[in-house]
Amino acid sequence: MIVYGRNVLEEVLKSHHPVKMVYLRKDEKDRPSQLIEKLKKLNCPFTFVPDKKLAELCGEAKNQGVVVDLEFRYADESEIKGDLVVLLDHINDPHNLGAIARTALAAGAGAIVIPKDRSVGVTPSAVKVSAGTLLRIPVVKVTNLPRTIDDLKERGYWVYGADMEGTSIYEEDFRPPVALVLGNEGEGLSRLVKQKCDQLIAVPMYADIDSLNVSVSAGIILFEMARKMRKVGR
Amino acid sequence: MIVYGRNVLEEVLKSHHPVKMVYLRKDEKDRPSQLIEKLKKLNCPFTFVPDKKLAELCGEAKNQGVVVDLEFRYADESEIKGDLVVLLDHINDPHNLGAIARTALAAGAGAIVIPKDRSVGVTPSAVKVSAGTLLRIPVVKVTNLPRTIDDLKERGYWVYGADMEGTSIYEEDFRPPVALVLGNEGEGLSRLVKQKCDQLIAVPMYADIDSLNVSVSAGIILFEMARKMRKVGR
Numbered sequence: 001m002i003v004y005g006r007n008v009l010e011e012v013l014k015s016h017h018p019v020k021m022v023y024l025r026k027d028e029k030d031r032p033s034q035l036i037e038k039l040k041k042l043n044c045p046f047t048f049v050p051d052k053k054l055a056e057l058c059g060e061a062k063n064q065g066v067v068v069d070l071e072f073r074y075a076d077e078s079e080i081k082g083d084l085v086v087l088l089d090h091i092n093d094p095h096n097l098g099a100i101a102r103t104a105l106a107a108g109a110g111a112i113v114i115p116k117d118r119s120v121g122v123t124p125s126a127v128k129v130s131a132g133t134l135l136r137i138p139v140v141k142v143t144n145l146p147r148t149i150d151d152l153k154e155r156g157y158w159v160y161g162a163d164m165e166g167t168s169i170y171e172e173d174f175r176p177p178v179a180l181v182l183g184n185e186g187e188g189l190s191r192l193v194k195q196k197c198d199q200l201i202a203v204p205m206y207a208d209i210d211s212l213n214v215s216v217s218a219g220i221i222l223f224e225m226a227r228k229m230r231k232v233g234r
Numbered sequence: 235m236i237v238y239g240r241n242v243l244e245e246v247l248k249s250h251h252p253v254k255m256v257y258l259r260k261d262e263k264d265r266p267s268q269l270i271e272k273l274k275k276l277n278c279p280f281t282f283v284p285d286k287k288l289a290e291l292c293g294e295a296k297n298q299g300v301v302v303d304l305e306f307r308y309a310d311e312s313e314i315k316g317d318l319v320v321l322l323d324h325i326n327d328p329h330n331l332g333a334i335a336r337t338a339l340a341a342g343a344g345a346i347v348i349p350k351d352r353s354v355g356v357t358p359s360a361v362k363v364s365a366g367t368l369l370r371i372p373v374v375k376v377t378n379l380p381r382t383i384d385d386l387k388e389r390g391y392w393v394y395g396a397d398m399e400g401t402s403i404y405e406e407d408f409r410p411p412v413a414l415v416l417g418n419e420g421e422g423l424s425r426l427v428k429q430k431c432d433q434l435i436a437v438p439m440y441a442d443i444d445s446l447n448v449s450v451s452a453g454i455i456l457f458e459m460a461r462k463m464r465k466v467g468r
Contacts, residue, residue: 095329099447099449099450102443102446102447102450103446103447103450105441105443106437106439106440106441106443106446107440107441108440108441129447131444131445133443170461203340203457205340206340206341206342206460206464207339207340207341207342209336209339209340209367210365211365212336212337212340212453213333213336213337213363213449215333215447215449215450216333216336216337216449216450216452216453217453218450219446219450219451219453219454220453220454220457223437223454226440227404230440
């Protein structure tokens with residue numbers, strides 16, 4: 001997978017995804033560079049190429065002189081950890097996956113779970129929207145989301161599904177560990193997933209309006225969970 | 235401005251934006267249609283055209299057989315009202331404008347204020363992302379955002395600016411009326427706007443991460459304001 005940008009490289013170097021090659025702008029060679037020191041120290045392969053080649057590699061001229069070819073590795077189901085886990089029930093838009101990953105990490109989530117089929121996977125554009133954070137949070141691909149929900153319940157997680165018909169998030173205590181399932185952009189949660197959830201919750205609307213963008217909903221719900229779980233403020 | 239989709243038309247009809255023409259798929263003529271009854275009742279001009287023409291008009295084949303040509307009208311500065319107002323300090327991405335408008339309306343905001351220059355305006359794609367809600371909330375275009383902040387302060391609004399260095403939103407009481415200023419995607423709040431704000435506030439992060447997508451931040455902050463202002467839940 002090709003990704004680009006200096007911040008994204010920083011995230012790559014903190015992650016467990018193997019780097020095949022870091023491509024740097026030629027003039028990086030001729031000046032003192034902390035970046036190169038760091039790459040040497042980490043035994044990370046790098047090479048210098050002209051601007052034109054960088055733009056060719058990533059399809060974007062504004063790449064900050066850094067393009068990375070990495071081997072993205074999905075995490076194993078055994079790596080689902082932490083007291084807050086996010087499951088995505090067939091999200092289609094890479095922008096939503098990217099924004100949700102960034103928000104989930106910021107709220108202290110330990111993993112993101114996506115189904116293998118009919119779901120967006122980790123793509124370069126999702127990584128870009130996530131500001132590289134998709135490389136830092138474990139992303140687990142499962143064949144059967146309802147079965148993963150069962151597993152989480154057995155492990156003691158209370159599994160919430162986001163659904164317009166649910167009870168208000170402000171009425172919930174959110175005792176950890178919890179999992180949050182977010183549905184597809186148009187369709188919401190699938191029938192079986194909805195049945196499997198311990199409880200359905202909703203963001204209350206203060207105007208005559210049906211729903212929010214799924215990444216905005218995710219932000220409001222995850223931070224309300226975090227506020228109560230971490231006992232922050234009032 | 236050309237917009238499309240059945241839900242968007244519903245929003246148009248609830249709004250004050252004059253409709254130049256509603257284009258409907260030809261077969262709508264040959265069956266009982268509540269939509270046509272409604273358009274007749276509202277004295278709204280409509281006509282029937284082939285699918286191909288609809289796709290041509292809006293540049294999208296998935297238009298649900300409804301394309302609307304309307305005259306979008308920005309609201310006047312005197313129409314800034316309600317106990318919650320959102321100001322956007324040079325937002326560039328129409329997706330962010332659309333998602334923020336939808337969230338602002340859902341949180342009970344009375345108006346959105348954008349600057350005339352170096353800011354995205356209301357475009358068809360912003361309307362689409364907002365699910366038509368950009369047509370329902372007054373959008374005010376001002377020449378000088380810092381002056382509008384001064385005006386709001388004179389009218390009794392407490393003006394908050396979203397900034398990483400601000401105090402936690404969970405420490406604030408948010409006594410209405412309040413205004414929230416959100417900064418540009420990359421740069422944040424501009425220097426002068428930051429100075430003009432009564433107070434800077436931030437969403438606390440639970441991991442080593444700099445910031446959230448601006449529309450996600452907007453959602454978390456606006457719904458925390460609404461929760462406290464409307465005294466909802468605990």
